[in-house]
Amino acid sequence: MGATSRRRLAAVAFLTATTLLATTACGGNGDDAGDGTVTLTVDVFGQFGYDELYKEYMAANPGVKIVERGTGGNLDEYSPKLTQWLAAGKGAGDVVAIEEGLLVEYKANPGNFVNLLDHGAAELKGNFLDWKWNAGLTADGKQLIGLGTDVGGMAMCYRKDLFAKAGLPTERDAVSALWPTWQDYVRVGERFTAAKTGASFLDAATNTFNTIVLQTAGNSSGYHYYDTGDNLVVDTNPAVKQAWDTTMDIIDSGLSGKYGAWSEEWVSAFKQAKFATIACPAWMTGVIEGHAGPAAKGRWDIARVPGNGGNWGGSYLAVPKQSKHRDEAVKLATFLTSAKGQIGAFKAKGPLPSSPQALDDPAIAGATNAYFSDAPVGQIFAAGAKSLKPVYMGPKNQAVRTEVENAVRTVELGQRSPEQGWTDAVTNAKKAAAK
Secondary structure (H helix, E strand, C coil): CCCCCCCCCCCCCCCCCCCEECCCCCCCCCCCCCCCCEEEEEEECCCCCCHHHHHHHHHHCCCEEEEEEEECECHHHHHHHHHHHHHHCCCCCCEEEEEHHHHHHHHCCHHHECCHHHHCHHHHHHHCCHHHHHHCECCCCCCECEEECEECECCEEEEHHHHHHCCCCCCHHHHHHHCCCHHHHHHHHHHHHHCCCCCEEECCHHHHHHHHHHHHHHCCCCECCECCCCCECCCCCHHHHHHHHHHHHHHHCCCECCCCCCCHHHHHHHHCCCEEEEECCCCHHHHHHHHHCHHHCCCEEEECCCCCCCECCCEEEECECCCCCHHHHHHHHHHHCCHHHHHHHHHHHCCEECCHHHHHCHHHHCCCECCCCCECHHHHHHCCHHHCCCCECCCCHHHHHHHHHHHHHHHHCCCCCHHHHHHHHHHHHHHHHHC
16 A cells, blocks of 8 residues: 555555444553453545455454454554654554555564564465565564555556547557556647646646656666665666656646645645646545545546556555564454455455455455446456566655655746755755655
């Protein structure tokens, strides 16, 4: 996931809890009922798609009650709270979601988490894509911090009705053929803009930038802001500057609606059909459906992303050591990240499994999405998932990313030139990394 700083990922803006509690409520440390029932609190951001899975688990384990807490898609709210709870030794859920871009930071303090290898997790290795499993391990390989949930295979979601209004093709294969490269995407956007539909071609430059930089890095060095030696390379890695320059072309062409990603204006723009395309990792389909609402069913579709693939998003489930129900929490996390659990989450909200067994299951491979004009999401997202190229996330990835995307935003709003914005991005990224 879910979608992330400005990405807010991994995630999304609606709470999908079986039981919703305010994020300021007590953690999963002592909220048990007096009848012997064990209450497990699960902390998430965005829509993980676990509602039905919780019900199934509780039915099979009548002595367990599951409570989910969430912060919408806002990692800027979720992550500081989780960090504070871990530092205080209290307040965190029994199971906590960790977004991929923040995993390295949490692995720096492995003592905060239960070592899942001590609970038999080693036998689960084959249930995850190799790189997804390895990312959950500490550098010495002796501790497994978290079990993988989803991966973020890339596509481009678009409004068929707005494309038709602009005189563009609407059938997904024909749309895919319009933009084999990002330069082609810009040219199509210029055609769309010239048609004066009353909508912008895309939602926000930051979302598009993040897609391009992850795609470019995955197809080249395998890292973007930090190299694999944890050296900050934001100003020397060609992948970052290439993504910046392409995004500046998009902005200069007037294609962005300038809706701050994950803002109230962004959410309203979905409902009001104010933009025609959005960079679309698998988990974004649930975001779009939630924001655009039932009235837009069948008006959205999914095409190939410009360029060559990409991977945006993905999370992990971990068990803090402060949990009073470690064994039960590990069992729940194992169930939610099993092939069955990942299939259930995909059916509910669209996050693409990181389990090879789940990806091979007909429920995934043959899946379609009625909201998106019966798009064959299994073929679009799952077919290439096993060959996804992960991008290494360094120790201050989230803070650095925030500064770079803030700089993109200032150019998008006309507050800086592309050259000034790039200088700000590099300067502020270095400051964030040094903190």
